[in-house]
Amino acid sequence: MFTALCISIFDQSIRDYHVHDDIHRMIENPYEKTAIEHLLYAKNWIDTVQWHLEDVIRDPKIDPVKALEMKRWIDRSNQERTDMVEHIDSYFLDKYNTVIPVPGASINTESPAWAIDRLSILGLKIWHMREEATRADASETHREACRKKLEILLEQQRDLSTAIEELLEDIGKGRKYMKVYKQMKMYNDPSLNPVLYGQKP
Template sequence: MTLPTSAEILTLHDEALARADWPAHAGPELTDPLLHWIRTNHRFNCLLWAEEDLARRTQVAEAEIAANKRAIDGFNQARNDATERVDELLLLALGLVDPATVGSDTPRSQVPAGARLNSETAGSMLDRLSIMALKCRAMRQQTERQDVDAAHRASCSARLARLEEQRQDLAACFDALLADAQAGRAYFKVYRQFKMYNDARFNPALVAEAQTK
């Protein structure tokens, strides 16, 4: 498996956002499983972003907001699952995880002697890059509004420049982490997030509901 560069990921994110049918439709099939899961993560981030906007409405029925909140939970779980799959595929490509343990709750790392543990996974960095693409698009749209004054557009232009700088800095950090991992200087792990609020076995409110039936 060829490891992707940050430039390829940024292009993937931007091209998806430019499509008229995105994110309702995933788009053409990607044969590379790693790129497939990176795009899947991006798609659920986009769906999550839209639901978060809708959930802030104040002039709709409470049932609509409740539906938004439930959709947010589902999209957030799917986004997290895709991030973990990205990490697994990257670790497999780098030879940093025991293949027999991939998919389990406890993937076993295969760590070169002397390698440092990176506190953030590469998949989490790609997840953040996806969100940065959304932030940049949203701020860019503010700079193009004609129903606001010039001061608003100027302020948003300055903010956009800062967001784009942050996005490029994060992309460079991603490339550096993969380079260090390939060279045996660094590694990262798959951490199962175990989101308890979506699981009726662990969420105290759902447990209490079940006990009253």
């Protein structure tokens, strides 16, 4: 199953990141650039670094200048995340490019890669909730509450995996078809953000 591969790669990426737990450490992708595993690993690495950036920027004692630098970093990371999702969708578009939709075929509310994006984030939630559920310096009340949340997250992971597998099967059999819209983010584009294009050189 494709989602089993995704979950395995995401877990590997998260484990690799936490060996050093350093937001500045560069990715060391173990997979060939032409492989879908390479894209999945890179996608989750971006998500994992951003997860920790979001933690750091919420420090109430953070220096405002440092916080602004982090915010700009998060903006770049969001763009990279979007670009990576589009690369993964390109993989599926190529994989299913010979499939002819059957009469009455419908489009899904989201593309396969955006569903996989949610699976990647779920992997991070599960990893960190499991940490909290076993944290030695936390109260038993805290650990028990986190164990219950972890059970729900694992259920979400199973349900989302099932939905993704069904979507891929439907696309493969022509019952659904892919139509990918490139993300037209405006705030990062100097020609579309009025705050940027309104500034004089």
